[in-house]
Amino acid sequence: MSQKNRKSIIRADNKKALPKFLAILLVCLVVGFGIGFGIGYFADTGAGFTLAVLDIVWKRAAAVLPIAVTVLAGVPSLILLLAARKRAKGLAEEDEAGREKAEELGSIALYLNGLHQLGLMFSLAVLLATIDKIEIWKTFLGLGLFFLSFIMQVAVQQKTVDFCRLLNPEKKGSIYSTKFQKDWMESCDEREKLEIYRCGYQGFRAGIHACLALFLVTAIGAMPFGYGPLPAAAVLLVWFVMVTAYTAGSMKGGKKK
Amino acid sequence: MALHNRLKEHRARLSLNQSELGALAQVSRQTISQIERGDYSPSVTLALKLAAICGVSVEEIFSLDKEDLYVPEEP
Numbered sequence: 001m002s003q004k005n006r007k008s009i010i011r012a013d014n015k016k017a018l019p020k021f022l023a024i025l026l027v028c029l030v031v032g033f034g035i036g037f038g039i040g041y042f043a044d045t046g047a048g049f050t051l052a053v054l055d056i057v058w059k060r061a062a063a064v065l066p067i068a069v070t071v072l073a074g075v076p077s078l079i080l081l082l083a084a085r086k087r088a089k090g091l092a093e094e095d096e097a098g099r100e101k102a103e104e105l106g107s108i109a110l111y112l113n114g115l116h117q118l119g120l121m122f123s124l125a126v127l128l129a130t131i132d133k134i135e136i137w138k139t140f141l142g143l144g145l146f147f148l149s150f151i152m153q154v155a156v157q158q159k160t161v162d163f164c165r166l167l168n169p170e171k172k173g174s175i176y177s178t179k180f181q182k183d184w185m186e187s188c189d190e191r192e193k194l195e196i197y198r199c200g201y202q203g204f205r206a207g208i209h210a211c212l213a214l215f216l217v218t219a220i221g222a223m224p225f226g227y228g229p230l231p232a233a234a235v236l237l238v239w240f241v242m243v244t245a246y247t248a249g250s251m252k253g254g255k256k257k
Numbered sequence: 258m259a260l261h262n263r264l265k266e267h268r269a270r271l272s273l274n275q276s277e278l279g280a281l282a283q284v285s286r287q288t289i290s291q292i293e294r295g296d297y298s299p300s301v302t303l304a305l306k307l308a309a310i311c312g313v314s315v316e317e318i319f320s321l322d323k324e325d326l327y328v329p330e331e332p
Contacts, residue, residue, distance in 0.1 A: 096290055168285055168286075168287075170279075170280070170285055188285075189283065189284035189285050189288050190284070190288075190299070190300055190302075190303060191284070191285075191287075191288040191291060191297050191299075192285060192287075192288070
């Protein structure tokens with residue numbers, strides 16, 4: 001196909017997609033106009049009230065948040081791990097359905113364990129944000145519970161990864177090693193690596209969408225709440241890291257011989 | 258494009274289970290299972306490895322539908 005033909009195909013594709021793009025821009029403009037009006041009203045009436053309510057919520061929740069996180073994510077992850085181990089016990093070599101069910105339970109346990117970790121990090125952020133606003137014993141109670149829950153989270157994570165390694169003897173890596181991800185990846189075969197790349201790309205796309213939504217929320221929220229541009233900048237930093245890592249990876253991949 | 262395979266038959270002929278064949282080909286049991294089910298098309302390298310383990314040619318294990326094959330026209 002000649003370059004002229006290719007150019008006309010590209011032009012036709014752009015022409016086809018342009019009306020939809022303009023319509024989306026128009027909708028965004030109308031929605032943005034509405035949000036602007038809403039924020040102007042909210043800044044006068046509700047922003048101060050919302051911040052005051054949140055302040056009370058954080059102060060009350062600071063000490064007990066690690067318990068809530070443990071009950072909501074930590075305990076279910078432990079229960080699922082135990083269920084997976086029970087299912088895997090005495091499995092016949094060719095019992096594929098049984099193995100897959102056990103692996104699925106292990107995967108959900110690992111996902112919940114990740115949520116447990118995120119929840120704990122948030123509870124630490126709340127504790128630090130309220131350190132000079134609540135009684136000292138509450139801060140120490142919160143920190144104590146945080147560390148206990150953290151130990152449980154790491155233990156369940158280790159047991160879950162060990163369980164995956166028991167089902168898949170070729171897998172390598174200890175979660176306590178700084179090279180865990182590298183060791184694990186190296187022990188994966190071609191299909192598993194493809195699966196990891198596919199999931200990674202899915203995560204990248206979800207991350208970009210989340211960054212866009214969070215950027216809008218944090219940038220617009222700075223008007224009524226007056227917290228400045230730092231939250232939006234933090235979101236953009238994550239976005240920057242994702243895009244840079246992706247681009248660097250694709251450029252490196254293109255040069256690979 | 259459907260890739261058909263007779264890996265399971267060849268594995269049974271060698272009296273190997275999926276884990277043992279996986280260990281010989283340096284892949285996981287799940288990969289062997291997915292190849293046998295037709296859920297995963299292996300790379301050329303892995304297909305050659307599997308064929309060598311089974312002692313047959315790649316074509317004796319893997320095949321495409323006739324309509325998926327490009328046949329050059331006679332001049």
